[in-house]
Amino acid sequence: MPLYLSIIVLAIAAGGIAQPRGGDWYGAWKTFWRGAALPFMLFIEWVGELAIFCGRVARAAVSRPFEFRELLRQMDSIGAKSLPLVALAGAATGVVLSLQTRDSLARFGAKSLLPSVIIFSIIKESGPILTALVVSGRVAAGIGAELGSMKVTEQIDAMEASAVDPYKYLAATRVLACILMLPLLTAISDVCGILMGWVSATLADPISLRLFLNTGLNGVRFNDFLPPTFKTAVFGLIMGSVACFQGMRTVGGTAGVGRATTSSVVFSSLLIIVADVILVRLILVFFPG
């Protein structure tokens, strides 16, 4: 929806509807409609094709034979190799949160709440969304570029000609690996963020790790940790599906591969943010504090 609204705004600007010359409102309306309708139709078409693609990948994923070896390879490539990046992003978030909230809380005389604020912020929102966006940058770009270049060099056609379903071997394994690895990476990012949040806090005002954790985790329930962590499986589904879809529909040689790579990252990041809004609302409804 935000994407559509921005498209309309751009179409209005492009159509010059603001200043119809000679009071030609009909012409201006036609220009607006052409400007707004075409991107909208293209967007609807894209969503439809993505849905058909996801359906085909889902069918391929549950039909025999299963590609366990390729799934493990993708889990290593998507999960284990993203670990340093995710750990660093989580650690940096912990430090920044600690520095920022410490100052704010001190103003209200609530400095003792620092561990709780850091831990709650990290496990409920900043850990999951930052991990998803960081991994999306690395993994969606990688999948989009790899599958895009396989498409333009006819490797995907070669696979299909060898009676191997590329939706199973290439797409289903990558999407599943993203779904399985994102919650794990999020948990690791959360741990790194909390630890570095403590390091940052204790450098300013010494506090033992045990006290920090006891204070911070006091009142934290599984409902505060599990739903936000497991919602990243949905982010994994989004990034894996969008990146595979954009990669496997690449046309236009190396320039097309570039476009597939960029669009994989842009669309998956945008959809993750939009999905986060919906998921947070659902979590609040189904797992009330």
Next chain:
Amino acid sequence: MPNSTPNTTPDAQTPVLVKALHKSFGSQVVLHGIDLVVHRGETLAVLGQSGTGKSVLLKLIIGLEKPDTGSIEIAGRDIARLSRDELNGTRKKMGFLFQQGALYDSLTVGQNVGFPLARHTDLTDAQRRDRVRELLSKVGMEGDVDKMPSEISGGMQKRVGLARALALDPEIILFDEPTAGLDPITADEIDRLIADLKKQHQAASIVVTHDIHAVRACADRVVMLREGSVVLDGSVEDLEKSKDEFIARFLKTAA
């Protein structure tokens, strides 16, 4: 024995039978009513200028594209009417050599050749390794089994692509420009390999090319395409003796 004239009578024993095939992309008509037949043990060369739909014809035959109208029968079965599993079953009997080799660049040469074997046969790892070595030695690449595709030349990639296409002992082999972009010596080696394969495997082969030397080296029959239609279907001799102005110009330029 290969026929010198096309016989489009439906026959379950005929490996490839194409009837009234039309294919367009948007407003661009690529194939305009093609009829052709390929018999067991026969090598058919499809000649024509670039952009006349030769590669599209191969992709239609293996089911990577769908025809607008007309039919393609593989061993007597219309591939447009097959389910996905049935189509894959048919594809296992076919080998496809792509124009640029289309090797999987994340796999080694050996893994590329072993890829169809790992998925469609019950061979043990050791048996598969032996089979890969045997296939690679057939194309003179047995020493490069552990190399990545990026570490070998274009001609070598085509040879490995050929070994991969032969992995499942196909009854039909499709070659898309097997000698395009190669030096004359490597092109001659590939032509010789295709001719040897015919003797060894008795497969039905379709060689799409614009290389007249390749046609002379390995074709039993030739189909010449022009603007999506067949302008000649006959023996290599018929091609050479043709009075058609377009064919004469094609042969003169290609010689």
